[in-house]
Amino acid sequence: MSQITSFKPRSDRPLVVITDFDFGNVSLETEILEAAGAKVVAMQAKREEDLFEVAPDCAAIMNQYAKIGQKTITRMQKCEVIARYGVGVDIVDVGAASEKGILVTNVQDYCTEEVADHAIALWMTLTRKLLDYDRATHRGIWKWQSGQPVYRLRGRTMGVVSLGKIGQAIATRAQAFGVNVIAYDPFLKAAVAAKLGVELVSKADLLARSNYILMQAPMTPDTHHFLSDAEFAAMKPGAILVNTGRGPTVDNAALFRALSEGHLAAAGLDDPEEEPAKRANWTPEDNPLFTLPNVLVTPHAAYYSEESILQARVTAATQVAKVLTGQKPDYTVNADALAAITT
Numbered sequence: 189m190s191q192i193t194s195f196k197p198r199s200d201r202p203l204v205v206i207t208d209f210d211f212g213n214v215s216l217e218t219e220i221l222e223a224a225g226a227k228v229v230a231m232q233a234k235r236e237e238d239l240f241e242v243a244p245d246c247a248a249i250m251n252q253y254a255k256i257g258q259k260t261i262t263r264m265q266k267c268e269v270i271a272r273y274g275v276g277v278d279i280v281d282v283g284a285a286s287e288k289g290i291l292v293t294n295v296q297d298y299c300t301e302e303v304a305d306h307a308i309a310l311w312m313t314l315t316r317k318l319l320d321y322d323r324a325t326h327r328g329i330w331k332w333q334s335g336q337p338v339y340r341l342r343g344r345t346m347g348v349v350s351l352g353k354i355g356q357a358i359a360t361r362a363q364a365f366g367v368n369v370i371a372y373d374p375f376l377k378a379a380v381a382a383k384l385g386v387e388l389v390s391k392a393d394l395l396a397r398s399n400y401i402l403m404q405a406p407m408t409p410d411t412h413h414f415l416s417d418a419e420f421a422a423m424k425p426g427a428i429l430v431n432t433g434r435g436p437t438v439d440n441a442a443l444f445r446a447l448s449e450g451h452l453a454a455a456g457l458d459d460p461e462e463e464p465a466k467r468a469n470w471t472p473e474d475n476p477l478f479t480l481p482n483v484l485v486t487p488h489a490a491y492y493s494e495e496s497i498l499q500a501r502v503t504a505a506t507q508v509a510k511v512l513t514g515q516k517p518d519y520t521v522n523a524d525a526l527a528a529i530t531t
Contacts (some may be wrong), residue, residue: 195513197225202247202512203265203457205237206230207254209273210465217250217505234468236260239474243267245334248508251271253466267294267407269511272521273504274491276434278407279466282522283333286529292521293507297353298372298499299491304357307402310456311362313484314428315400317342323481339399342366344502347398349414350388350405351376351431359386360460369393371516395422400430407434415439426453432490444476454482458490 195385196367203218204226206214218228225233226247233239233254243249243263249256252273260283261267272294284294313319317335324334344498346362348355351373359369363385370387372394394401401423405411415429416439429452433440438463446452460477476484491500507517 190271195224195436195509195515197223197513201225202244202268202332203245204228204248204250204508204512205239205246207233207251207256209252209500211372213398216498216501220505220509221512222503224472224513226509226512231297234466235433247305249513250504250508255279255462255466256285258471261285261290264288264290267422269508269517271504271508273500275299276406277521278434278522280527286322286522286525289526289529291511291517291523292524293511294518294521295500295507296519298503299493299496300347300353300357302312302489302493303432304361306458306486307354307404307430308361310458310484310486311402311430314337314430314454314482319481331371333464338445344368345370345397346400346402347389347394348386349373349394349401349403351381351384351388352404354432355402355404356384356386358404359384359515361397364400367400369515370397386427391419392422395419396424398427399424400428400497403429403433403437404438405432405433408414411437413437413439415443416443418510419444420452421498423441423452426454428454432458432530433435433469435461435463435488440475444480447480449476454484458486459488460485463488 204221214230219241236255236257236259239260240263243260246267247266249270250271256270258281267290269291270280272280274295277292277294280292282292299333317338320335329418344367346369348359348371349371351371362369370389372389372391378388405414413438420442444457447455460475475485490492510517
């Protein structure tokens with residue numbers, strides 16, 4: 189395959205464990221890794237304990253949804269690299285990996301367009317009341333009033349939380365509809381935002397001014413329940429929330445209260461707080477948000493296109509193959525921390 193890098197294979201057949209996957213098969217990863225001399229074992233781990241048996245022998249481990257925490261990492265005796273399928277590494281204990289001398293890699297810049305498109309699609313679906321109209325017409329109701337009230341977008345304000353590459357792509361798309369975009373991002377230089385025509389504001393200011401809030405925040409200790417009861421109370425009545433960032437950045441119980449009481453108009457979530465794909469057993473009954481007609485939920489699909497899935501799989505496997513064959517990987521998470529430990 190043209191997308192597969194040539195590697196000088198190792199002779200010791202290092203073991204690469206793929207903790208879990210929902211791609212249908214791992215033939216692509218296997219081709220890349222076997223070309224590097226590795227042996228591949230694929231699992232469907234839903235609990236960290238499922239990894240304890242394979243942890244001591246693996247030279248590398250790749251994960252999609254499965255948590256790789258300290259309990260797994262402490263059992264590792266041969267592991268050189270932990271490779272995450274995707275950008276976020278909140279399900280990997282990076283600190284424990286660094287202390288163990290294990291490199292952590294991720295996949296960067298592979299789904300910016302997809303997530304931005306998805307966020308705008310959720311936003312437009314909710315603002316134009318497409319779900320209401322669709323349900324009404326399927327019941328034989330042919331009235332524009334079935335979606336009332338619908339408000340003009342132009343001139344209203346969108347607040348973007350986290351103005352990284354995806355947040356910037358969202359802002360650019362939203363500006364085409366004539367909305368004023370403001371953003372909260374304490375790590376972004378004001379000059380970058382200004383170049384985009386976006387005003388950087390405080391969290392309190394964003395909550396108070398926004399008609400629409402689009403969350404693109406990563407999962408960190410500081411962003412857990414970034415939006416909860418106090419924040420929802422501070423939002424404008426009738427505001428709409430869209431979250432295409434990490435699910436736990438939004439307190440789902442508090443969101444249910446804000447929507448049920450009518451303070452917020454609607455919400456679009458690409459992932460509920462509990463991340464069903466990480467659970468062995470899950471039903472919509474686990475989360476009352478699924479009972480509300482003004483909540484649109486997609487199954488953590490914002491990153492998905494056929495092209496992005498292919499890119500993620502090839503890139504993640506290639507990072508492992510490069511490490512195992514003594515090459516420098518493209519995307520590292522803790523390389524600086526490892527360097528500091530060894531010097």
